[in-house]
Amino acid sequence: MNRALDDEVRRLLKIKNYMARKRVEFHRQEWFRYKKLGDAWRKPRGKHSKLREHLSRRPPIVDAGFRSPAKVRGMHPSGYYEVLVYNLKDIENIDPKIQAARIASSVGSRKREEIAKRCAELNIKVLN
Known part of the structure; x- marks a missing residue:
């Protein structure tokens, strides 16, 4: 993790990753x-419905207990919030301290290189 995170967020990210695996x-x-x-x-x-009544030998039901901690919900495992980038204008709205760029799959190779170069200039982490 490159981003400076406080101990509480680090702990919650570990819990989130553990819960996601389980x-x-x-x-x-x-x-x-x-x-x-x-x-x-x-x-x-x-x-x-036996499933609705939570009877034994039934698969688990979606429940609030399966959610990740609220403070790190929607956060990438690296500690950044992802921002989907389609063009160079989208990069200007990114805060490099808390957000990282993910280049959209529909972006071609030429524009992808330009976006990556601009992100390097602005010290923005690119996730893909």
Whole structure:
């Protein structure tokens, strides 16, 4: 981590990364049974749903306990907040102390080089 972070934020980032590794994939109820459902999470709302009632031998349900700490939510593991950059104008709005640039995938190689060069001049970290 290049950024100077206080001990509390460092501790919370470690917790966030640990929780992210431990977090299970949440699947929709009976996602394995019907292909048309897909496995994207949907809250079970059935009156007799075993999953909704948290009965044993059922997969976990999305819950507030799985969230990362609020102070570091949305933060990159390096300690910066990501800003998606499409052109050179977007770089001017970045604060290099707390934000880092991520060049959009739709940007071509020529403009990507220009953006990377400008970021180096302004001491802005590029994440990709």
